[in-house]
Amino acid sequence: xxxxxxxxxxxxxxxxxxxxxxxxxxxxxxxxxxxxxxxxxxxxxxxxxxxxxxxxxxxxxxxxxxxxxxxxxxxxxxxxxxxxxxxxxxxxxxxxxxxxxxxxxxxxxxxxxxxxxxxxxxxxxxxxxxxxxxxxxxxxxxxxxxxxxxxxxxxxxxxxxxxxxxxxxxxxxxxxxxxxxxxxxxxxxxxxxxxxxxxxxxxxxxxxxxxxxxxxxxxxxxxxxxxxxxxxxxxxxxxxxxxxxxxxxxxxxxxxxxxxxxxxxxxxxxxxxxxxxxxxxxxxxxxxxxxxxxxx
Amino acid sequence: xxxxxxxxxxxxxxxxxxxxxxxxxxxxxxxxxxxxxxxxxxxxxxxxxxxxxxxxxxxxxxxxxxxxxxxxxxxxxxxxxxxxxxxxxxxxxxxxxxxxxxxxxxxxxxxxxxxxxxxxxxxxxxxxxxxxxxxxxxxxxxxxxxxxxxxxxxxxxxxxxxxxxxxxxxxxxxxxxxxxxxxxxxxxxxxxxxxxxxxxxxxxxxxxxxxxxxxx
Numbered sequence: 001x002x003x004x005x006x007x008x009x010x011x012x013x014x015x016x017x018x019x020x021x022x023x024x025x026x027x028x029x030x031x032x033x034x035x036x037x038x039x040x041x042x043x044x045x046x047x048x049x050x051x052x053x054x055x056x057x058x059x060x061x062x063x064x065x066x067x068x069x070x071x072x073x074x075x076x077x078x079x080x081x082x083x084x085x086x087x088x089x090x091x092x093x094x095x096x097x098x099x100x101x102x103x104x105x106x107x108x109x110x111x112x113x114x115x116x117x118x119x120x121x122x123x124x125x126x127x128x129x130x131x132x133x134x135x136x137x138x139x140x141x142x143x144x145x146x147x148x149x150x151x152x153x154x155x156x157x158x159x160x161x162x163x164x165x166x167x168x169x170x171x172x173x174x175x176x177x178x179x180x181x182x183x184x185x186x187x188x189x190x191x192x193x194x195x196x197x198x199x200x201x202x203x204x205x206x207x208x209x210x211x212x213x214x215x216x217x218x219x220x221x222x223x224x225x226x227x228x229x230x231x232x233x234x235x236x237x238x239x240x241x242x243x244x245x246x247x248x249x250x251x252x253x254x255x256x257x258x259x260x261x262x263x264x265x266x267x268x269x270x271x272x273x274x275x276x277x278x279x280x281x282x283x284x285x286x287x288x289x290x291x292x293x294x295x296x
Numbered sequence: 297x298x299x300x301x302x303x304x305x306x307x308x309x310x311x312x313x314x315x316x317x318x319x320x321x322x323x324x325x326x327x328x329x330x331x332x333x334x335x336x337x338x339x340x341x342x343x344x345x346x347x348x349x350x351x352x353x354x355x356x357x358x359x360x361x362x363x364x365x366x367x368x369x370x371x372x373x374x375x376x377x378x379x380x381x382x383x384x385x386x387x388x389x390x391x392x393x394x395x396x397x398x399x400x401x402x403x404x405x406x407x408x409x410x411x412x413x414x415x416x417x418x419x420x421x422x423x424x425x426x427x428x429x430x431x432x433x434x435x436x437x438x439x440x441x442x443x444x445x446x447x448x449x450x451x452x453x454x455x456x457x458x459x460x461x462x463x464x465x466x467x468x469x470x471x472x473x474x475x476x477x478x479x480x481x482x483x484x485x486x487x488x489x490x491x492x493x494x495x496x497x498x499x500x501x502x503x504x505x506x507x508x509x510x511x512x
Contacts, residue, residue, distance in 0.1 A: 103473075105473040128475050168378075173473075174471075176474045194457070
């Protein structure tokens with residue numbers, strides 16, 4: 001008994017030590033300096049948030065490289081860093097941010113209900129969504145690509161699916177990539193959907209499907225984890241401009257975000273946000289800030 | 297409401313696909329459930345053992361676990377089928393355990409004298425089961441079997457989260473996430489389309505029960 005207790009204590013100590021080691025890494029990821037002396041016009045969203053000194057931000061908790069929540073309290077990723085830059089410009093530091101998980105299906109609703117001030121969650125700007133919310137950005141432009149098994153040479157791009165209707169492709173149910181790939185299929189039954197990409201990768205490994213499709217950044221992460229079992233083929237065939245979702249019609253807030261992103265791109269904090277998160281994946285190219293859409 | 301009228305084709309296709317799954321699984325689970333019930337009342341001990349094991353294992357496993365084991369386990373050992381086939385197979389295997397038990401309650405309701413009389417006039421076990429016991433058992437078991445079948449219709453929604461696309465649930469997920477529609481009207485309509493399947497099924501069961509009931 002005595003020995004096993006000692007062993008347990010030692011194990012706990014080791015765990016505690018490793019936990020501390022992991023924690024200290026995240027201290028130096030803050031990309032932007034907190035702007036304490038910014039002034040905003042009275043009555044704007046910025047002024048309200050600045051006065052409150054805190055902000056609620058929606059992001060994804062299951063998107064490696066963009067918004068991923070592990071055992072630590074706060075999520076990590078490019079979306080998260082971009083949101084921190086926006087908050088920092090309002091004089092709000094990391095402690096003042098409350099993170100809320102916003103999976104794809106509830107993003108518009110959470111913005112409309114005022115539950116979050118903004119959503120940064122691999123949020124593709126499109127016209128359907130613009131009917132309900134306003135997008136600031138884009139801050140990044142992803143593109144959809146195809147991932148196959150390394151020994152597969154039958155699929156060269158999205159058009160391969162129309163030529164051979166026996167080929168199956170997997171994506172996440174309800175995602176924009178799942179919607180987009182529909183145009184390239186000979187029949188609807190070629191599309192297989194799951195709730196997460198890890199299940200698609202598993203189905204690809206066991207040959208249940210012949211390809212996985214989604215935004216290039218996510219695929220690079222999956223290829224990186226596959227020990228050479230998967231590869232990405234063909235060029236990107238869509239443009240997925242990621243924007244920050246805010247309440248519909250809040251033009252002043254939108255302009256503020258666009259300006260803040262521009263500044264971040266000039267002072268290097270945009271690039272730093274990338275290289276410390278999604279940019280760590282092998283083969284990922286550092287983006288330049290895309291030209292922002294007009295705020296409406 | 298415009299969500300529904302604008303995307304009616306999606307809802308309708310999803311409805312047809314879900315209805316198809318329901319019909320396949322209805323016949324599949326009734327057939328398999330009857331066979332397992334036959335096993336459970338069989339005079340052959342090993343068959344009884346198989347039947348008991350099947351019911352107790354499958355009935356105590358959540359449907360998602362059964363689906364997971366079939367959809368991800370079978371490809372691992374080299375059995376590759378479409379997720380539609382895997383999904384229907386899982387739903388049939390799962391529901392059959394409940395159909396079997398509902399049917400066995402019907403069998404138990406039949407006075408022992410009937411089986412004894414059938415044996416006395418020289419019927420074999422399968423003749424006894426097929427001509428005397430099961431026809432009466434089915435009539436007695438309509439209400440519990442009916443509840444199991446209606447639960448199965450609703451369970452079919454889970455297939456949409458397991459690789460099957462184009463059914464009611466997966467179309468709803470598509471509308472609410474990639475097309476940014478308000479979830480409330482979308483899921484209310486999904487509920488309505490499920491009622492279109494389950495309420496007529498319930499009425500049909502009530503009719504069958506009135507027709508077939510054996511008063512004891």
